[in-house]
Amino acid sequence: MLRELGPTPSTVDRAIGELLQNAIDRLKDRIGHVESMQIDLICQALAVLRPLVPISVLAQISGTPESAVRSFAFDLGRPLLVKGSSLHFLDEPAETWFRERFKPNAANLATFLQRLRPLAASSAYVASTLPQLLLAAGLIDELVELTLSEDGLPTSNPLERRDVEIQRLTFALKACLQRGQYAAAAKLALKTGGESAGEVRQTRLIQDNTDLAAALLAPDRIDELVSRRTFGGSWMGAHHAYDAGLLSGRNEFLAEARSRLRMALDWLFAWARRPAKEREDERVDDADRAELAMAQLLAWGPEEAARFLSRWKPRHIALPASKRLARRLLDLGRYEQLDALATHGAKDTWLMLGLVAEACRVGHALPAEPVARLMRALADPRVQFKELAQWDSRWDVLDAVTAAISEALRVLPREDAAWAEILRRYPERVNDFASPCFMNLLGKPGCSGRRLSPLRVG
Numbered sequence: 001m002l003r004e005l006g007p008t009p010s011t012v013d014r015a016i017g018e019l020l021q022n023a024i025d026r027l028k029d030r031i032g033h034v035e036s037m038q039i040d041l042i043c044q045a046l047a048v049l050r051p052l053v054p055i056s057v058l059a060q061i062s063g064t065p066e067s068a069v070r071s072f073a074f075d076l077g078r079p080l081l082v083k084g085s086s087l088h089f090l091d092e093p094a095e096t097w098f099r100e101r102f103k104p105n106a107a108n109l110a111t112f113l114q115r116l117r118p119l120a121a122s123s124a125y126v127a128s129t130l131p132q133l134l135l136a137a138g139l140i141d142e143l144v145e146l147t148l149s150e151d152g153l154p155t156s157n158p159l160e161r162r163d164v165e166i167q168r169l170t171f172a173l174k175a176c177l178q179r180g181q182y183a184a185a186a187k188l189a190l191k192t193g194g195e196s197a198g199e200v201r202q203t204r205l206i207q208d209n210t211d212l213a214a215a216l217l218a219p220d221r222i223d224e225l226v227s228r229r230t231f232g233g234s235w236m237g238a239h240h241a242y243d244a245g246l247l248s249g250r251n252e253f254l255a256e257a258r259s260r261l262r263m264a265l266d267w268l269f270a271w272a273r274r275p276a277k278e279r280e281d282e283r284v285d286d287a288d289r290a291e292l293a294m295a296q297l298l299a300w301g302p303e304e305a306a307r308f309l310s311r312w313k314p315r316h317i318a319l320p321a322s323k324r325l326a327r328r329l330l331d332l333g334r335y336e337q338l339d340a341l342a343t344h345g346a347k348d349t350w351l352m353l354g355l356v357a358e359a360c361r362v363g364h365a366l367p368a369e370p371v372a373r374l375m376r377a378l379a380d381p382r383v384q385f386k387e388l389a390q391w392d393s394r395w396d397v398l399d400a401v402t403a404a405i406s407e408a409l410r411v412l413p414r415e416d417a418a419w420a421e422i423l424r425r426y427p428e429r430v431n432d433f434a435s436p437c438f439m440n441l442l443g444k445p446g447c448s449g450r451r452l453s454p455l456r457v458g
Contacts, residue, residue, distance in 0.1 A: 038062045038063060038064050038068075039062075039072060040102070041061055041062040041063075042058055042061075042062045042064075042069060042072055043098065043101075043102040044102045044103075044104055044108075044112065045057070045058050045061050045062070045112075046058075046080075046087070046089075046098050046102070047098045047099045047101070047102035047103045047104075048103065048104065048109070048112060048133065049129055050129060050132070051088045051089065051095075051227070052083070052086045052087075052088050052220060052223045052224065052227060053086060053087050053088070053125075054085060054086050054123065054125050054219075054220045055069050055070060055082075055085050055086060055087060056085065056123070057119060057123055057125060057126055058087065060119055061112075061115050061116065061119075069087075070082060073087055079091070079094035079098075080094075083223070083256075084219055084223070084250075084252040084253060085219050085220070085252070086219070086220055086223055106137060106138070109133070109136065109137045110137060112133075113130075113133055113134070113137060113139075116129075116130065116133070117130065117152070120152035120153075120154075121152055121153070121154065121155060122154075122156075123154070123220075124154045124157065124160035124161075124163070124164055124218060124220070124221055125220045125221075125224075127152060127153060127154055127160075127164040128163065128164045128167045128168075128224075130146075130152070130168075131143055131146075131147070131167055131168045131170075131171035131172065132167075132171055134146070134171075135171050135174075135175050140175045140176070140179055140181075143168075143171065143172050143175055144172050144175070144176060144181075144184050144188070146168065146172075147168045147169055147172040147188065148187065148188075148191075150165070153165060157216065157217065157218070157221075159202060159206070159213075159216070159217065159221075160217070160218065160221055162195065162198060162199060162202055163199070163202075163221075165195055166192075166195050166196065166199050169188055169191055169192040169195060170192065172184075172188050173185055173188045173189060173192055176188060203230055203231070206225070206230075206231075206246075207230075207231045207232075207242050208287070210242055210245035210246040210249065210291065210294075211245070211249055211294060211328050211331075211332055212331070212332070213246060213249075214245075214246050214247075214248070214249020214250055215249060215332070219250060219252060219253075222246055222247065222250065222253065223253075225246065226243045226246065226247060226256075226260075231243060231246075233288060234282055234283050234284075234285070235267070235268075235271050235282035235283065235284055235288070236267055236270075236271070236282060237263065237264055237266070237267025237268065237270075237271075238264075238267075238284075238288060240260045240261070240263040240264035240267065241260075241261075241264040241268075241288060241291050241292050241295065242291055243257075243260045243264075244257050244258075244260035244261040244264055244291075244292075244295040244299065245291045245292075245294050245295045247260060248261070248294070248295045248298035248299045249298060254298075254299060257295065257298070257299050258299045258300070260295075261292075261295050261296065261299055261300075264292060264295075265292070268284065268292070271284065286317075286320040286321050286324060287324065289309065289312065289317070289321035289324075290321045290322075290324035290325045290328070292308060293305045293308050293309050293321060293322075293325050294325055294328055296308050297325070297329075297337060297341065301340075302337060302340040302341040302343070302344045302345075303344045305325070305341060305344075305345075306341055306344040306345030306348065306351065307344075309321055309322055309325075309345065309348070309351050310345065310347070310348040310351060315348070315350050316350050316385075317350075318348055318350040318351040318354065319350045319351075319353050319354045319396060319397070319400065320354065320396065321354070322345075322350070322351045322352075322353075322354030322355055323354040323355075323357055323358055323396075325341070325354075326338055326341075326354060326355045326357075326358035326359065327358050329341075330358060330359070330362050330364065335364055338355065338359065338364070338366070339366060339367050341355065342355050342359075342366045342367060342370040342371075343367055343369065343370055345370070346369065346370035346373045346374070347373075349374060349377045349378075349383075349385070350385075352370060352371075352373075352374040352404075353374070353385070353397070353400035353401070353403075353404065354400065356371065356374065356400060356403045356404045356407045357396070357399055357400040357403045359403070359407065360403035360404075360406045360407055361403070365407065365410045365411050366407055366411065367411070368411040368412055371404070371407050371408055371411055371412060372408075372412055374404055375404065375405075375408050375412065375415075375418075375419070375422075378401060378404060378422050379418050379419075379421070379422055381425075384425065385397045385401070397426070398426050401422065401423075401426055402423075405419050405422065405423065
């Protein structure tokens with residue numbers, strides 16, 4: 001590399017450009033004329049398209065197989081990184097050089113758009129990139145017409161379709177305002193308002209269900225969501241937790257998921273070290289804990305996930321978080337992972353209560369050993385699990401204890417006397433939608449399980 005720089009003094013940007021140009025020239029010298037033109041098309045696409053360019057798109061634009069695009073990236077070396085099924089630049093100087101060296105002029109850009117347009121219906125990435133390129137080419141009327149007609153939108157996934165439509169509307173609206181086309185801008189503004197509200201709901205839906213989104217969304221769409229920092233939370237660094245949860249659902253993103261997870265945990269530990277009064281402004285809720293536990297489970301395994309949930313104080317925090325985690329695993333049909341989590345988390349009674357509550361709800365039988373350990377803890381007369389203080393979790397403990405006995409009936413030898421005694425130690429279940437005071441007024445069993453005399457009014 002030092003020999004290639006030569007004896008002449010040079011700037012950093014110029015030296016990087018010369019190294020990249022020499023690398024591309026060497027690639028062209030080793031192949032024929034036709035392949036050399038295909039390399040030019042790949043370089044042109046990298047200069048025009050936004051980062052995280054899908055390899056499949058580059059292959060279709062250049063007319064080469066995907067393996068040839070990967071070989072080009074590996075042969076070029078340092079500037080390009082193959083990340084799953086996409087390519088992106090490792091540093092800004094290399095990306096800047098590609099844009100300055102290979103960015104097409106207006107005529108070549110129009111030719112490039114002709115190659116790109118047929119791919120919009122099948123690729124969400126191309127469909128979302130097309131508006132920006134039409135704007136750069138000065139094809140404002142075509143951009144507005146395309147946006148209002150809804151042609152070329154992805155047909156396979158409604159989530160991707162909405163996101164692409166938002167980007168089209170945004171670029172078209174900016175273009176109309178810049179050119180003073182206020183009539184068209186008014187139409188686009190009305191449509192943009194409605195779609196933007198829908199996008200907020202869609203983003204929240206994805207954040208609440210990253211496990212399902214990872215299975216449904218295309219890899220390039222997942223990359224885009226993470227790179228745009230779409231998710232958020234009430235505490236600093238919360239977006240890393242949801243990024244890790246989304247990435248950990250795909251095997252090709254496991255390395256990056258672990259990196260995001262480490263960043264999320266670093267922020268979480270920094271939050272935990274702050275004084276209690278300062279933490280009140282940034283609360284970590286059950287959804288955050290369940291998301292981090294899910295990412296731990298997929299990235300590192302059930303032992304790490306169980307350890308994470310067991311470290312929280314007070315201990316009962318593990319109950320609602322483990323219920324959320326178990327519900328996700330059951331929705332995905334990952335019964336083996338749920339069983340492994342129960343095996344590794346058997347020492348934590350609160351964690352096990354959350355798991356058995358959800359497993360019983362769908363009729364799934366957990367392994368016998370962790371259920372037996374849970375029943376021994378519940379049968380200990382010195383142990384009494386009090387109901388949680390949250391307004392919406394009045395019967396969580398009672399439901400979990402009942403579910404534990406139901407699970408025990410399925411997987412353990414019967415101990416009717418011991419299990420009946422466990423039930424006697426917990427209050428009778430009353431109407432889920434009635435407060436204790438209202439039940440007392442009706443003369444029905446209250447929280448203590450005793451029947452009270454009805455009050456007479458008037």
